[in-house]
Amino acid sequence: MSQHDCDxxxxxxxxxxxxxxxxxxKRGLKVKVFERSHTPLGASIRNFGQALVGGQAPGAMLNLARQARGLWxxxxxxxxISLHQQGSLLFARTEAEEALLQAFVDGRGEELGYRTELLRGDALNALYDGRFSHHRAALHGLDDQQLYSREALPQIVDYLAREHGVEFHFSTLVRDVESGSALTSAGRFTARHIVVCSGHDYQTLLADQMARLQPQVCRLQMLRARPSQPLALQHALLTGLSCTHYGAFSDLPEAEAIRAQxxxxxxxxxxxxxxxxxxxTPYGDLIIGDSHDYGSDASPFNAESTDRIMLDLAEHTLGMKVxxxxxxxxxxxxxxxxxxxxxxxxxxxxxxxxxTGLGMSVGLGLGERTIAALLGEGIWPNALAA
Incomplete structure (x- = not known):
């Protein structure tokens, strides 16, 4: 057998x-990981680090997020890894947003066991010494977690290599995969199982199969900002705008009133x-975003006007300049x-x-279920099933 063989x-x-x-x-397999860059630089490292349960659509995504929470x-x-486990705060700025949050808590939230609580009045005013009292309400997602992706991913790499013997090949491009082997810029490696997690690269590997999925690329504008006043933030923050984006809320009838407004x-x-x-972040500053621009490729050009809109929203939510x-x-x-x-x-x-941009929320659960299916321990994950 070749020295490159792995499970x-x-x-x-x-x-x-x-x-x-x-x-x-964890199952005792000999594992090798190949990454074209010298360190993880893709979607996972650029995101908010929010591992959300409360915003997930009923069904497969909610179940995966709940499983991922325990795995995190x-x-x-x-x-x-330093995990903020105080949950998330989703602020209602308008009457329509507040009505949706109330409808969610009374209906789907209770029926499906989402662990949330709706804060108003004294409970809202008590948050961060009244910092957010200019909002109408806040939905506290009790199961939501947050981490600092830039440090967490390298920590995971180090842990897997040190404690589990996972062999990492960075700065190594995988040029082709076929049954039993992968051709890379460092030579050909053989394996019992190959799993391609190539993000938004739909052309280097398995291009024909991926084209049939008709995927697109989403480009986000992101910011890191320093608040003008001390703010020891321990929660991930969202606003009612997210209710038209996240599957837990977006198909509720009350979401249409937010869209209309x-x-x-x-x-x-x-x-x-x-x-x-x-x-x-662990250093007192804040990651702020985001916008969504869809297409077959990601334009390299950011619009300052888009950043300005996001900053205005952030400053209103925080009640301070950044x-x-x-x-x-x-x-x-x-x-x-x-x-x-x-x-x-x-x-x-x-x-x-x-x-979607929810890999941090469900990825650990999806990895667990896929490997279990590969080894005959479970059924294959299906986005349309629970």
Whole structure:
């Protein structure tokens, strides 16, 4: 047998690739991970680090997020990752947004066991010494978690290599995969199972199979900013704008009133796909975003007007000015046949892709279920099933 043989070969060291590597390594498999860049630089490293349960659509995504929550607790402790586990706060700014949150809590939230609470009055005013009392209400997502992706992913890589013997090949391009082997810029490697987690790269590997999914690329404008006043933020923050974006809320009848109000008063929010997210970093500054621009490729050009809209929303939500210290683009695969796809491209070759920006929320669960299916321990994950 070749010295390159392994049980499980993973293409991609984003959160999906690392999730599959961890799931395989825990089962005693010999695992190798290949990543074209010198360190993870894709969607997983550029995002908010929000692992949300409360915003997930009923069905497969909610179940995966609930499973991932427990896995994050295990992985966070094992790898030394700092997790904010105080939950998220989704603020209602308008009467329509408040009505939707109330309808969610009374209906779907109770029926499906979403762990949330609606804060008003004294409970709302008590948050951060009244910092957010200019809002009408806040939905506290009790199961939501948040981490700092830029540090968490390298910590996971280090943990998997050190404690599980996972072998990482960075700065190594995988040029082709077929049953039993992968051709890379460092030579050919053989494996019992190959899992391709290539993010929004739909052309390098399995191009024909991926084209049939008709996916697109989503480009996000992102910011890191320093608040003008001390703010020891411990929660991920969202606003009612997210209710038209996240599946837990977006199909509720009350969401239409929010959309109608946006179209009347700020139609650019819809055309630019803006809904405010704010995540704290360990260093006192805040990650702010985001906008959504869909297409076959990601334009390299950011619009300052889009950043300005997001900053205005953030400053209103926070009740203070912020100073931008960094700008970048997030890019992820989007608009496939569902929120994710698991495609068995050939004997022993599986492609696992996210078609939303929710990989941090569900990726650990998806990796666990896919590896279990590969080894005959469970059924294949299906975005259209629970």
């Amino acid at each position: 499980l070969l993973i293409v991609g060291a984003g959160i999906l690739g690392l999730a599959h590597a961890w799931a395989g390594a 607790a295990d992985l966070g402790q094992a790898a030394g 946006v179209r009347r008063e700020q139609p650019e929010l819809e055309s630019l796909g803006i809904h405010l997210l704010i995540s704290p 100073e931008v210290v960094e700008r970048w683009q997030g890019v992820y695969g989007s608009r496939g046949p569902g929120p994710f796809s698991v495609t068995r491209a050939a004997d022993g070759v599986t492609a696992v892709l996210m078609h």
